[in-house]
Structure formats: C-alpha cells, structure tokens
Amino acid sequence: MVPVQFLWLLLVLIAVGLPIVFALGIVPLIAFMISDQPAFLKVVAQRLYAGIDQFPLLAIPLFILAGEIMNVGGITQRLVGFANTLVGHLRGGLAHVNIVSSIFFAGLSGSAVADTSALGSMLIPAMEKQGYTRRFAAAVTAASSVIGPIIPPSIIMVVYAYVMQVSIGALFLGGLVPGILTGLGLMIVTAFLAEKRNYPQARQRATLPEVGRAGWQAGFPLLTPLIILGGILSGVFTPTEAAAAAVVYSLVISLFVIRTLKLRRLPDLLLRTAVSSSVILLVVGMANVFGWVVTLSGLPTALASGILGISENPYLVLFLINVFLLFVGMFLDAGPAILILGPILAPIAIKLGVDPTHFAILMCVNLTIGLATPPMGLILFVASAVSRERVEAIVRDMLPYYLVHLLIILLITYVPAISLTIPRLFGLAP
Amino acid sequence: QEYTMKIGHVGALDGDDQQGAAFIKSFLEARSNGRIKVEIYPNGQMGDFRAHIEAVQLGTLELTATTGGGIAAFVPEIQVTDIPYTLRDDLVAEKVSDSPFFDDMRNLVLERTGNVRLLSVSNSGRWRSFFTTKKLIKSVDDLKGVKMRTINSPLQIEFVNALGGNATPIGWGELYTSLQTGVVEGTKNAATDIVPAKLDEVIKYASLDEHAYLFGFWWVNDDWLKSLPEDLQNLVVDAVRQGGIIQTQWNKEQEAGMLQQFVENGGTVYVPTAEERATFYPGGDAAKAWFSKEVSAEWLGKWESAIADVEAEIDAERARTIGR
Amino acid sequence: MKAISLLISGLSAVNNALLEICRVLSIALVAAITGVVSAGVFWRYVLNNSLSWSDELAKFLMVWLVFVGAPIAMRMGDHVSIDMFPDLFPPRGRAVLMAILLAIVIWFCVVLGYYSLLFAWNGWKQVAISIGRVPLFWIFVSVPVGMALILLVALQQFLEQIQEFLAPGTGERDPFLDRYEDLLREVGGE
Ligand code: NA
Ligand code: NA
Numbered sequence: 001m002v003p004v005q006f007l008w009l010l011l012v013l014i015a016v017g018l019p020i021v022f023a024l025g026i027v028p029l030i031a032f033m034i035s036d037q038p039a040f041l042k043v044v045a046q047r048l049y050a051g052i053d054q055f056p057l058l059a060i061p062l063f064i065l066a067g068e069i070m071n072v073g074g075i076t077q078r079l080v081g082f083a084n085t086l087v088g089h090l091r092g093g094l095a096h097v098n099i100v101s102s103i104f105f106a107g108l109s110g111s112a113v114a115d116t117s118a119l120g121s122m123l124i125p126a127m128e129k130q131g132y133t134r135r136f137a138a139a140v141t142a143a144s145s146v147i148g149p150i151i152p153p154s155i156i157m158v159v160y161a162y163v164m165q166v167s168i169g170a171l172f173l174g175g176l177v178p179g180i181l182t183g184l185g186l187m188i189v190t191a192f193l194a195e196k197r198n199y200p201q202a203r204q205r206a207t208l209p210e211v212g213r214a215g216w217q218a219g220f221p222l223l224t225p226l227i228i229l230g231g232i233l234s235g236v237f238t239p240t241e242a243a244a245a246a247v248v249y250s251l252v253i254s255l256f257v258i259r260t261l262k263l264r265r266l267p268d269l270l271l272r273t274a275v276s277s278s279v280i281l282l283v284v285g286m287a288n289v290f291g292w293v294v295t296l297s298g299l300p301t302a303l304a305s306g307i308l309g310i311s312e313n314p315y316l317v318l319f320l321i322n323v324f325l326l327f328v329g330m331f332l333d334a335g336p337a338i339l340i341l342g343p344i345l346a347p348i349a350i351k352l353g354v355d356p357t358h359f360a361i362l363m364c365v366n367l368t369i370g371l372a373t374p375p376m377g378l379i380l381f382v383a384s385a386v387s388r389e390r391v392e393a394i395v396r397d398m399l400p401y402y403l404v405h406l407l408i409i410l411l412i413t414y415v416p417a418i419s420l421t422i423p424r425l426f427g428l429a430p
Numbered sequence: 431q432e433y434t435m436k437i438g439h440v441g442a443l444d445g446d447d448q449q450g451a452a453f454i455k456s457f458l459e460a461r462s463n464g465r466i467k468v469e470i471y472p473n474g475q476m477g478d479f480r481a482h483i484e485a486v487q488l489g490t491l492e493l494t495a496t497t498g499g500g501i502a503a504f505v506p507e508i509q510v511t512d513i514p515y516t517l518r519d520d521l522v523a524e525k526v527s528d529s530p531f532f533d534d535m536r537n538l539v540l541e542r543t544g545n546v547r548l549l550s551v552s553n554s555g556r557w558r559s560f561f562t563t564k565k566l567i568k569s570v571d572d573l574k575g576v577k578m579r580t581i582n583s584p585l586q587i588e589f590v591n592a593l594g595g596n597a598t599p600i601g602w603g604e605l606y607t608s609l610q611t612g613v614v615e616g617t618k619n620a621a622t623d624i625v626p627a628k629l630d631e632v633i634k635y636a637s638l639d640e641h642a643y644l645f646g647f648w649w650v651n652d653d654w655l656k657s658l659p660e661d662l663q664n665l666v667v668d669a670v671r672q673g674g675i676i677q678t679q680w681n682k683e684q685e686a687g688m689l690q691q692f693v694e695n696g697g698t699v700y701v702p703t704a705e706e707r708a709t710f711y712p713g714g715d716a717a718k719a720w721f722s723k724e725v726s727a728e729w730l731g732k733w734e735s736a737i738a739d740v741e742a743e744i745d746a747e748r749a750r751t752i753g754r
Numbered sequence: 755m756k757a758i759s760l761l762i763s764g765l766s767a768v769n770n771a772l773l774e775i776c777r778v779l780s781i782a783l784v785a786a787i788t789g790v791v792s793a794g795v796f797w798r799y800v801l802n803n804s805l806s807w808s809d810e811l812a813k814f815l816m817v818w819l820v821f822v823g824a825p826i827a828m829r830m831g832d833h834v835s836i837d838m839f840p841d842l843f844p845p846r847g848r849a850v851l852m853a854i855l856l857a858i859v860i861w862f863c864v865v866l867g868y869y870s871l872l873f874a875w876n877g878w879k880q881v882a883i884s885i886g887r888v889p890l891f892w893i894f895v896s897v898p899v900g901m902a903l904i905l906l907v908a909l910q911q912f913l914e915q916i917q918e919f920l921a922p923g924t925g926e927r928d929p930f931l932d933r934y935e936d937l938l939r940e941v942g943g944e
Contacts, residue, residue: 017840018855019833026862042488043476045870045897050477052820053813053893055601058791061784061816167607235612236799238604244791267781274780277816278823279832285820295475333834376836427610427632484876503880503890542879584806584884597804724887 004297006031010290020336021279024286028293040296044289051288052281055240056162060110061277062243063153066224067109068269069250074260075221076118079104082218085206087187092194093202094127095140096187102144103183104218106151107225108250110158111276112371115148116141116379120386130200138387138394142372142379143401144186149334149368151179153228153246156334156368158239159284160360163291163342167357168239169232170428174361174419178412182365185404193400220253233426280335287339300344307348314352318413321345322366326409329370333378337367354416357429361419362412369405372398432465433658435492435666438482440474446554446622446684447495448472450648450677454493457669462662483649487546492654493670495646495677497554499581504542507729508535510721514589514641515707515714516737521744523643524678527551531736540652547652549667552674554646555622556685559638562616563609566635566700570594570709579605579617584724585717586618589641592716609633620644622681625688636692636699639707641714648674758917759925765910770930772903773829776822777934783819787812810884814893821900828907830934849919856912863905870897 006027013023025048032040083100090096098119105115120141127137149156152172161168193199206214228246231237237245254261261269294300311317325345328337342363349359372379374395384391412418423429437454441447448470455468476485479500485491498508517523526532528551536548560567560578567573574594580586582599590597598614608614609632617624617633618641624630648670655663689699702710722730794808827833840848877891910928917925 013858014836015839016855017835017837017851018858019835021833022859022862025866026858029862029865039488039490042869042872043481043485043490045866045873046481046484047477048866048870049817049873049894049897050481052817055809055813056603058787058812058816061787061819062791065784065788161603165603167604169607169611232607233611235608237795238600238608238613240791241795244788244795247788248792270781270784271777274784274819274823275827275830275832277784278780278820279827279834281816281820282824282827282833292475292477295473296471331836336834375838378834428607480880484873487876488872502883506881506883506887509883544879582806582809582884587804587806591803596798598798599804599806599809 004299004302006034007294007297007299014331020333021283021286024283024290024336024340028289031293031297047289047292048285051285054162056158056168057281057284059153059158059168059240059243060155060280061273062240062247063110063155063158064277065269065273066153066243066246066250067111067114068273069247069254069261070108070221070224071114071118072254072261072265072269074258075108075254076101076105076122078214078218078221078258080119080122082211082214082222084203085211085214088203089201089205090191090194091201092190092199094123094130094132095136095190095194095199098123098127098137098140099144099183099186099190102141102147103151103180104222106148106179107153108221109148110153110155112145112148112368112379113382116145116382117386119145120383124387130202132199133397134387135389135393136397138383138389139397139401140186140190141386142377142383142394143398143405144183145379145383146368146372146405147179147182150175150182150365152176152225153243154364155280156338156364157360159280159335160338160342160364161239162284163287163339164346164356164360166360167428169426170357170423171360171364172229172232172239173423173426173428174357175364176422177418178361178365178408181411181418182404182408185408186401189400189404217258220258221250224250283336284339287336290340291343294340294344300347303344304348304351308351312352314349314354315414317352318349318354318362321349322362322409322413325363325366326370326373329367330373331376332367332370333376334364334367334371337370338363355420355429357423358416358419362409365412366409369409372405373402433467433662435466435468435654436471436490437468437493437495438471438476438485438491439495440479440482441472441495442626443472446677446681447646449680450495450552450646450673453676454669454673457672458665461669462665466662466665483543483546486649486651487543489651489654491651493549493648493650495552495554495648498645498647499583501539501543501546501647501649502583504546505535505539506725507538509583509585509725510729510733511645512583512585512642513714513717513721513730513733515711516733517643518741519640520643520682522737522740523553523645525740525744526736527553527645529736529740531732534732539649545652546649547655548647549650549670550648550674552646552648553644553678553681555620555644556681557638557640558618558620558642558644559636559640560616561619561621561624561629561633562635562637563612563633564615564635566698567616567637567639568700568702569706570712573710576616577612577614579608579614581618585720588720589713589717590618593710593713605629606632618642621685621688621692625691630692630695630697634697636689636697638699638701639710641710646674646677755917755920758913758920762910762913762917762925765906765913766928766930769829769906769910770928772906773826773930776826776903780819780823780826783815783822787815787819790815807884807886810882814882814885817893818896821896822903824900825903825907826934828904828911829928829930845922846919849915849922853912853915853919856908856915859908860905860912863901863908867898867901867905870894870901874898 010027080101083097087096087100124137128134157171228242231242380391420429437451439447451470458466476482479496482494483500486494532551570593576595577598578590578595579600580597587597600608790808790812797805874894877894878889880890881887
C-alpha cells in the first residue's frame with residue numbers, strides 16, 4: 001500500500017543535511033501524497049501527537065534534569081576526586097581517573113554527551129598539565145563517555161523500552177555489567193599504553209582515610225543510581241516516578257546538603273532540560289509517524305523473511321545485525337536509530353530465540369558506541385569542542401579503545417549472561 | 431470493486447478483533463458480488479483506540495472496533511457501561527447489548543463526533559476481575575490496603591479506593607515489572623489479558639468477581655455507510671452484527687481455555703459466592719456516585735432502567751422455560 | 755538586498771519576542787512536570803490516595819513542552835543533522851543548499867501545520883477524562899502552534915541564507931543566538 005521505495009527518500013534527505021526530525025516527518029507526507037492515499041494524510045498529525053503523549057516518556061525530561069542538576073560544577077569535582085584516590089596512583093593515573101569518573105558519572109546522567117563535556121572540560125586540561133597529549137586526553141574522555149548511557153539511568157533505554165514495550169527496569173539492570181566491563185576493558189588498554197608510552201605516575205597510593213574522605217564527599221551524588229534502581233526494584237517507584245525521585249533527590253542534596261547549586265541557576269538548568277528534551281521527544285514523535293509508514297509498507301515482514309531466508313543461525317544473524325548497526329551508528333544518532341530499527345530488527349532476533357532484554361542491551365550498547373565513531377559521532381564533536389583538537393586526531397588516538405568497544409559488543413552478543421544475569425537475579429528476565 | 435472498507439483494530443492477529451474483522455471481510459467480499467473490497471489493518475497500526483476512532487471520523491478507516499475507553503474522550507457518558515457490578519451475568523450483558531439503551535448511545539455518539547456510527551455492541555475480552563500476586567481476594571476484607579493496578583480512569587480509581595484498596599494507575603508496558611517488584615500487588619483485568627501476556631508468571635490468584643463486562647463496539651464512518659447503495663448498507667450492517675457475535679462467542683471459548691492454563695501454570699481460580707460478591711457492591715455505588723456527579727445522572731438512570739427491563743425479561747423467560 | 759535585511763530584522767524581532775515567551779513557558783513546563791509527577795508519587799505512597807489527574811496532566815505538559823521547546827532548538831540549530839554534505843560546498847554554495855533545505859522544512863511546516871490544525875479542531879469534541887473535562891483542543895493545539903513557530907524561525911533562517919548567498923558575510927548575527935548560547939551552554943562552568 002505504501003511502496004518501500006519511499007524509505008530511500010529518508011536516507012537521501014538525511015544525507016544532504018536535512019535535520020533527521022524533519023526527514024522522518026516529510027517522508028510519510030510525500031508517501032501518502034504520491035501513493036493516492038490522501039485519507040492517511042489526515043492522521044499524520046494525530047500519529048505525531050500520540051507518539052509523544054505517553055507516560056513512560058516523562059522519564060526523559062526528568063532524567064535529563066536530574067543529570068543537569070548533578071552536572072553543575074562541584075559534583076563533577078567530587079566524583080573525580082574520589083576516582084583519583086582510587087586509581088590515581090597507577091601509571092597513567094589521570095587516564096584511569098577519567099575512566100572511573102565516567103563510570104561514576106554514568107550513574108547520575110542518562111546521556112553520553114553530558115559525560116563528555118563535564119569530565120572533558122575538567123580532566124583534559126588537567127591531563128595536559130601532567131604531560132599527556134591533549135588529543136590522547138580527549139580520546140580517553142570520548143572512549144569512556146560511551147559508558148554513560150549503558151549504566152543506568154539511560155535515555156536511550158527509556159526510548160527502547162517505550163518503542164518495544166519492554167521493561168525499563170530490566171534494561172537498566174541489564175546495562176550494569178556491560179557498562180562496568182567496558183570501563184574495565186578501557187582501563188586494561190590504558191595500562192598497556194601507559195607502560196608502553198611511559199605515562200606519568202603522578203601520586204602516591206591514597207591512604208584509607210583519604211579514600212574514605214573523598215568517598216564521603218562523593219557519597220551523596222553516588223547514591224543516585226541506588227535510589228533509582230533500588231526504588232524500581234523494591235517496588236516503591238515505577239521508572240518514571242524514579243526519575244522524578246532522582247530530580248528531587250539531586251535538587252535537595254545539591255541545593256541544601258552539599259550546596260553545589262545556587263537557586264538562581266535553576267532557570268537555566270530547566271531551559272537546557274527543556275530544549276534537549278524537546279529535541280529528543282520531537283524525534284520520538286516523528287519516528288512514530290515514520291514507523292507507521294514503515295509498517296504499512298510491509299518492509300519489516302519482508303526484511304525479516306529475507307534475513308531468515310539467508311540464515312536461521314542466531315549467531316550468524318546477530319553478527320550481521322551487529323555489523324549493520326555499527327555501520328548505521330557511524331551516521332545516525334542512537335535515539336533515531338533505535339526508533340527506526342528497533343521494531344524491525346528485534347522481532348527477527350526474538351524469532352530466533354534471542355531474549356528480548358539481551359537484544360535490547362546489545363542494540364543499545366552497539367548504537368551508543370556509534371556515538372563515538374566517525375564520521376558522525378556526537379561524543380567526538382563534543383570532545384573536539386572541549387579539547388579544541390580535530391576529530392580526526394582524536395579518532396587516531398582512540399583506535400586501541402575501539403578494539404575494546406568491539407570486544408564488548410562481541411562479548412555481549414555471544415555471552416547473554418552478561419546482560420541477563422542481574423535482571424534474572426531480580427526476576428525481570430527469564 | 432466499487433467500494434473499499436478499511437478495517438483497523440488494535441488487536442493481535444490471533445485475537446478477538448481479528449476474528450470479527452476476518453469474518454466481516456469474507457462475508458462482505460463473498461456476498462457483495464465483488465463490489466466491496468475489505469482491507470484489514472490489525473495490531474494497532476493506526477495507534478490506540480482513540481486514534482482509531484479519529485481515523486474513522488476522518489475517513490482514513492471505514493470501520494473499527496474499540497472498547498468504551500476509545501470513545502470516552504468524545505462521549506464520557508459511555509463510561510456508565512463500565513460501572514462495576516451493574517451487570518449480573520453474561521445473559522444480562524448480551525441482552526442489554528441489543529437493547530434500546532444503545533440506540534440512545536448511538537445517537538449521542540453521532541451527535542458528538544459528527545459521523546461515527548455505532549453498528550454493533552459485542553464483547554471484547556470477557557469480564558474484568560481481580561488478579562493478585564500475594565493473596566486471594568474473596569471478599570472486600572481481602573482488598574484492604576492492596577495496591578491494585580487500574581487503568582488511568584477516575585471511575586476505576588474511585589471504585590478501588592472506595593473498597594479500601596490502593597488504586598495505582600500504571601501503563602500496560604510496565605505492568606509485568608510492577609507486579610514482579612511489588613509496585614502493585616494485583617490488577618483489574620480479564621483472563622484474556624493476563625494469560626497471553628504471560629502475566630500469570632507473576633500472578634497467582636484470580637478471583638472472578640466479574641465486576642465489569644468488557645463491551646466491544648464496532649464503529650463505522652457514517653458518510654461512507656450512507657454513500658453505499660441500500661442493499662450494500664444492509665449487507666454491511668448484517669456483516670458487522672454477525673462479526674460482533676462471532677467475536678463474543680470466540681472470547682467465551684478462549685477464556686475457558688485460558689483459565690484452565692492459568693490453573694495448570696500453578697494459579698488459583700476462585701469464584702466468589704453471591705454473598706462475597708455483594709461485599710464489593712459499595713465500590714460500585716462509589717463509582718455510580720462519581721459518575722452521576724461528574725458525568726451524567728441522567729445516563730446512569732437510563733442504564734439502570736435498561737438493565738432492570740432486561741433482567742425482568744430474562745427472569746420471565748426463565749420462568750416460562752422451567753414452567754413455574 | 756536592503757529589502758531582505760529589512761525583512762530579516764523585522765522577522766527576527768517578532769521571532770525573538772515569541773521565542774522569549776517559549777523560553778519562559780518551557781522553563782515553567784519542566785518545573786511543572788517535575789512537580790506534578792512528584793505530587794503523584796507523594797500522594798500515592800505517602801498519603802495512600804492516588805491522584806487521578808496527575809499522570810494525564812504531566813503528559814499534557816510534556817506535549818506542550820515539546821512544541822515550545824522545539825522552536826528554540828530550531829533557532830539554535832540543535833535538531834540533529836548530518837553536515838558532511840553541506841560542508842563540501844564553498845560558503846555561497848552552502849548557503850544555497852541550506853536555503854533549499856529550509857524551504858523543504860517550511861513546506862513541511864505548512865502541510866503538517868494544516869493537518870494538525872484539523873486534528874486540533876477535532877479536539878473540541880473530546881474531553882480529558884481525568885482533568886475536569888477540559889476540551890482536548892487545548893492540548894492538541896500545541897502541535898499547530900509548534901509548527902507555526904518552527905515555520906517562522908525557518909523562514910528567518912531561509913532569508914538569512916539568501917542574504918548570505920547574495921552578499922556573503924554582510925548579515926548581522928541574530929542577537930538571540932548570543933543570548934541563548936550564554937543561557938544554554940554556560941551552566942556547567944560555574
Ligand atoms: Na547513565
Ligand atoms: Na558515529
């Protein structure tokens with residue numbers, strides 16, 4: 001009823017530079033106009049509205065706001081300070097600190113970009129002062145920022161859970177181990193590089209009281225993920241409510257307890273939250289319109305039978321899906337990619353017996369890594385802006401870290417237990 | 431062909447809406463000498479219930495099936511059919527479906543929407559009852575303090591809270607996790623919702639108090655219907671009426687099988703006695719009070735008198751059959 | 755040439771006033787969403803009594819947030835796009851390409867704006883069940899309002915690109931950009 005050819009139009013429009021959100025909306029309009037289905041045109045606005053008017057999506061502005069509040073000045077310093085007492089004494093100390101701080105920061109923030117800009121603006125100059133090249137500092141920052149949306153909270157997991165109707169709680173839990181594994185992998189590579197390039201060993205091992213003091217300083221912010229996950233798992237909150245609780249918690253501690261935020265700064269934080277949320281949510285709405293046309297075109301069914309025609313071996317199919325997603329991730333943002341491809345790819349994997357939570361984690365991690373791959377990678381752009389290094393230079397220094405990313409994707413793909421053990425522990429996955 | 435009827439519904443391909451829609455398609459295509467072609471858009475391709483009503487209104491779809499919730503934004507009065515414990519059993523519910531009450535409702539919906547016509551009233555998934563994870567709800571005492579998931583409707587919330595439960599509106603997508611983690615300890619649903627969604631992995635008790643009958647409504651775009659020649663108008667009306675009957679009967683069969691499966695999976699099914707069921711009635715009264723105050727006392731009156739008429743008719747029939 | 759720069763400064767004055775309203779509204783909306791969802795949690799768990807209206811109200815506020823926030827994002831160039839292709843062009847060629855893309859956006863806003871107005875109008879016949887029977891028009895109308903605002907911004911940007919093509923480097927920078935760059939970007943640096 002809607003010919004599949006219209007989908008090429010989407011790629012062309014995005015490639016010539018039209019913002020993705022408009023490309024997603026324009027293709028359905030043109031498709032209905034040309035394929036003598038004017039009756040469907042009348043429903044486009046309704047589909048857009050209905051794609052946004054969804055309770056689970058409220059978690060998006062709320063998690064963004066909580067992250068913004070935590071992102072203001074002081075808290076980042078405390079996290080870095082704590083990380084420094086833990087791993088600062090290793091060879092290549094600040095590079096390790098950068099990675100561990102990313103893991104900490106991931107528990108407060110739902111997006112990768114916040115991580116890159118907050119930690120980058122603090123750690124890149126500090127690393128440079130200790131003799132690291134700026135582009136290596138930027139590379140470590142970018143490579144470890146992908147942990148942000150893998151460890152909960154995570155905006156893209158909220159989006160995935162919404163389009164695919166799976167449990168946000170299960171996805172959040174499923175991301176914990178892959179996120180920490182990514183951090184460990186990056187640290188191992190860093191240790192090798194530090195040895196080979198003789199990076200500085202800048203400080204003594206911190207004494208236990210020092211660790212304790214720094215841990216206490218960072219303690220309140222670091223409790224945020226516990227409140228979110230604990231609240232969801234103990235049955236106190238739904239995920240959306242947990243997001244609201246995270247906002248209230250972060251507000252209370254940063255205004256009154258550790259006083260890193262001044263009240264007059266609040267309107268600007270709210271504005272930033274408003275603009276980033278509306279950008280994401282408008283894409284969600286337009287993708288709902290676009291996804292509708294995709295369904296009407298029969299593409300998902302055709303593609304599924306096509307892929308299953310090539311092979312019904314889940315290992316091979318997952319491998320092909322990974323390669324495809326890595327390619328897509330080079331160009332597309334994780335959010336739109338999930339919205340467009342999730343409903344097409346997930347049913348194929350599930351049909352082959354892959355657990356829905358496992359596939360969700362795989363897809364989210366793969367596309368998150370795409371945020372740090374050229375040519376289009378939001379993390380790279382932010383890292384480049386913060387460090388004033390060219391993207392190409394940063395990418396060159398990231399090459400060893402990409403190996404870790406690839407390895408993590410392979411591990412997640414072929415060892416389902418990595419994503420499923422913790423959700424299973426809490427009964428959220430079979 | 432001369433006419434195309436696009437049917438959209440939110441149900442799955444192996445669900446009850448599709449049973450009705452598939453019957454309507456084969457009936458119309460076989461009996462219209464090829465003058466009507468039917469396309470079915472299942473699986474909520476047009477969105478949720480309300481979106482389907484809007485699609486019928488705009489002429490994007492010609493026919494759709496929804497629950498009362500789908501039309502409630504246009505016609506809040508339809509919520510009267512959702513007031514708990516107003517219907518005593520299937521016989522009453524099915525007979526009231528064909529009563530003049532729904533002629534009045536048809537006119538009201540037409541007036542409010544401009545061009546959405548009610549063609550047939552059916553059942554879309556049996557009855558709503560209490561399904562719980564921790565303890566069986568036999569009577570109202572068991573409901574005290576229980577966190578019970580409802581849909582986000584004030585009527586449902588009033589009902590549960592009036593009985594001492596703690597109504598918790600939660601979206602369908604989060605229900606499994608919420609039951610699992612204890613955000614809620616139970617849900618008001620039908621067995622036909624619970625078993626296919628595998629919620630019986632976490633739900634252990636079903637108390638079939640059958641507080642609400644899940645009416646299904648088939649809506650047609652009135653302008654399209656009127657654009658057909660008279661013989662085809664008749665054919666469409668007949669097809670949809672019989673499609674609704676098939677849907678209703680199919681659901682009965684399904685429910686029986688699903689309850690059996692629920693028990694096989696380790697669940698407990700309990701049917702409250704008449705006395706136990708009566709302990710819940712104050713919740714129905716609270717919902718009535720909310721409805722008369724917030725929506726329409728007049729429509730509550732119409733509903734209750736329609737039911738009284740139907741009950742009297744059934745009682746008389748039964749007396750004749752038995753020979754009393 | 756003169757005419758275009760006059761048009762731009764006129765449109766910019768109108769847009770900046772409208773965007774200022776959007777800014778205030780979007781701040782209020784995020785605050786309200788947080789408040790309403792938190793109130794819902796508080797009532798349910800602390801007072802043991804669900805608010806029937808909190809979920810629906812929060813969603814409606816979020817829908818409005820999207821359509822007053824998106825025009826600001828449009829002005830700031832925050833809607834994600836792939837710039838590889840435009841960056842291949844010399845400045846004047848790039849201006850032409852951007853003008854074409856903006857013309858497409860304008861066409862889109864007009865068409866979707868029209869259909870969303872029809873959609874919103876239908877909202878007069880519907881009411882929000884859980885919030886005092888408010889006609890849904892007041893929520894649905896956020897879509898055409900958002901489309902109109904994005905259209906105005908896109909129109910200004912279109913003219914700016916035309917000006918850039920005709921007389922490269924002569925256009926004045928919209929004061930809005932500097933002001934909002936400050937508001938939006940500098941928070942972290944305290
Ligand atoms: Na995170
Ligand atoms: Na990329």
